[in-house]
Amino acid sequence: MRLVIKYGGTSISATKDIQAIAKQINSLSKKHQIVVVCSATSGTTDDLIEISESIKKENKSKAEQLASKITNRHKQLAKQSIKKSDLQKKLLRKLDEDFSELLALIDGMVLLGEVTARSMDYLISFGERLSIKLISAAINDSGKKSIPLTGKEVGIITDSNFGESKPLMDTTRLRVSKTVDDLFSKKTVPVVGGFAGADQHGHVTTFGRGGSDYSATTIGSCMKADEIWLMSDVDGLMTADPKIVKNAKLLKEVSYIEAVEMAMFGAKQIHPRTFEPLLSKKIPMKIRNSFNVKNEGTLVTVSPSASVKNTVKxxxxxxxxxxxxxxxxxxxxxxxxxxxxxxxxxxxxxxxxxxxxxxxxxxxxxxxxxxxxxxxxxxxxxxxxxxxxxxxxxxxxxxxxxxxxxxxxxxxxxxxxxxxxxxxxxxxxxxxxxxxxxxxxxxxxxxxxxxxxxxxxxxxxxxxxxx
Ligand SMILES: Nc1ncnc2c1ncn2[C@@H]1O[C@H](COP(=O)(O)OP(=O)(O)O)[C@@H](O)[C@H]1O
Ligand SMILES: N[C@@H](CC(=O)OP(=O)(O)O)C(=O)O
Incomplete structure (x- = not known):
């Protein structure tokens, strides 16, 4: 099968989870052709947004403090998660390059004294730039070839509506399918940063909060995936947020239309556009738990076979x-x-x-x-x-x-x-x-x-x- 597996921030923020995911991908890739899509680690996108707030308030030292908080979080995860010392050193070097760029960006934004929609997207895309390097190195560490790619590098081309961009699907399809097929032929697992792409001028654009789900379905549609799995810390779509309702139940099957409504009204913070790329190709999606893979999760399809009889789901x-x-x-x-x-x-x-x-x-x-x-x-x-x-x-x-x-x-x-x-x-x-x-x-x-x-x-x- 051709699979896109997207890991949300809740799945990639602790050493044991990163190692477990690397093992999972290594074993699944023996049977399937996989593209991994990653969000930023938990809290990183929020920290980057706070950096922009500090820049607006001309508080450069607070912005730099937040940047080093992000730096330390990723360096610590890198040191604890990657066992082979050459891989760990290479990863730390690459992370350092990103941090220098982040600090230079903060400098530039403070100097100009403005946070434009374009510079904001560039800034908040750093979370996924860091996480893909970490996850890809962990897959390498487990013995499987893998490379990290940003949304821009994999070929996601969007309009220039910074903060809420939409992919230009025809161009994106051409580029993504070529990149992915090349890597599949080299038995390499691409780990792609969600949430962002680039416009036709090469400027980084983002899809809006929760946008990695949308990246996963966009890539899935372009590479003609058989299934798309969204992995997070819950068994699937539930009858309510399990953090609020302790006895919330897993929904085994829902239709695309119901899932879109749930996404719009906050269930599991799925990006509302997530299902758009799947509709014409009718690609099934599974919403699953990274930490409980024995559970099949929620299946989202055009018309669920075993439709639940309840009036309200x-x-x-x-x-x-x-x-x-x-x-x-x-x-x-x-x-x-x-x-x-x-x-x-x-x-x-x-x-x-x-x-x-x-x-x-x-x-x-x-x-x-x-x-x-x-x-x-x-x-x-x-x-x-x-x-x-x-x-x-x-x-x-x-x-x-x-x-x-x-x-x-x-x-x-x-x-x-x-x-x-x-x-x-x-x-x-x-x-x-x-x-x-x-x-x-x-x-x-x-x-x-x-x-x-x-x-x-x-x-x-x-x-x-x-x-
Ligand atoms: N109806 C629901 N079904 C499942 N999870 C829900 C629902 N409503 C809210 N949630 C919350 O969504 C969280 C997952 O959010 P999400 O942002 O998708 O995670 P990730 O960062 O891994 O992508 C769960 O921890 C859960 O508390
Ligand atoms: N990192 C982005 C994109 C995303 O989709 O995140 P998550 O999958 O963790 O909700 C955000 O926080 O909005």
Missing amino acids: CVSNVQNNGLIDIRGGSMVGTPGTAAKIFETLAKSGINVMMISQNPSESSITIVVKNTDLDKAVSALEMELLGKIIKKLEITTNVAIIALIGSGMRGTVGVASRVFGAIEKNKINVSMITQGSSELNLAFVVKNSDTSAAVRALHDAFELDKIN
Whole structure:
């Protein structure tokens, strides 16, 4: 089989895990042709983002401190994970080269006094540049030939939408399939950095948080993979986040459409575009546990064979969002109001996660990520306040709770069960939406009510008894 196996940050951040993965790949590669895709080690992308915050605040020493924290983390993993001394020395040398480049980049950004979208992508792509070298060296150490490649080096070419780029699939297909086939013919396992590619001018671009999943499916589609495995620290897609619901159950099979909904509403932090490259080629995906490979995990396909009968399959949550209530009497009966609002937000590059309009048309409520809130509010204030908008009311730190399952379609009484359970727990709901596909029902609560709301719904729909 041709396989793409993607390891998330949670799987590659401890010595014993790195060694176990190297052994796993070594043994699987005896039977299969494998491309490994790696995320950054846990916490590294967050640290790189913090470096950019420090640069914005002109705090160079904090930025350098964070860079050495990243350095030390990777050097320690390298020393503990790689046994052959020549391989270890070579790896440490390569890591040092990356660290010098990272420090030079910080210098440059501080000197210019700005963090552009382009320099930001270059900066946050360093996490995967480091992790691929570590994992590839560990595979070499286990006795199997392997080389590390960044997304750019493997041939992922994207548009220039820094921070949220999309691959140009035709060019990418030509380049990736050639690189991969060359390496397969040399019996070498490519370890590719997820999350990033490069635009046509060679500038590094990223796909957005969680983007390594998207890299894996992009590569899988280009090399005509038979299966794609996403490996992390859970057995697969569960009926809820197991960190919140102790008796959450593994979903053995879900459809692409259900998986997309789960990804959009935060289940396992899968990048929302992940399934796009798989749709036309119908490549099956398995979501599996790196540390429990005996378990087959969740199979995601076009039409699952043993479809679970439950109306609802999953209760997911996305925390740390902002809610903006946009009000104005002159919005009533004025065609084009919504268009103007969303055009303004789109121009500022804001992704709106939820929308609802009250029937009297005097208010439109939207939810955006906390990190986009400032930008969204100032764009609306500058362009529309005092014109079609009279007032903006803002609530920070809210969570979206979503119920997902194709069995909800046409089923009467789902909403009353949901809100009955929520009311019993005295949780206040500030916004409700249901997609016209009826695949999801989503509502907004305070961040601090997230766990109670998720548990209440998991119980109300008896998801612990799912088959
Ligand atoms: N419905 C769900 N099913 C499985 N895991 C979930 C779900 N919702 C949230 N999670 C969380 O997602 C985490 C894995 O996140 P992810 O970012 O994909 O890991 P990685 O960094 O390995 O890619 C799990 O540890 C789990 O707590
Ligand atoms: N390192 C990136 C990309 C990624 O996909 O990470 P993970 O697979 O660990 O969620 C991030 O933190 O967003």
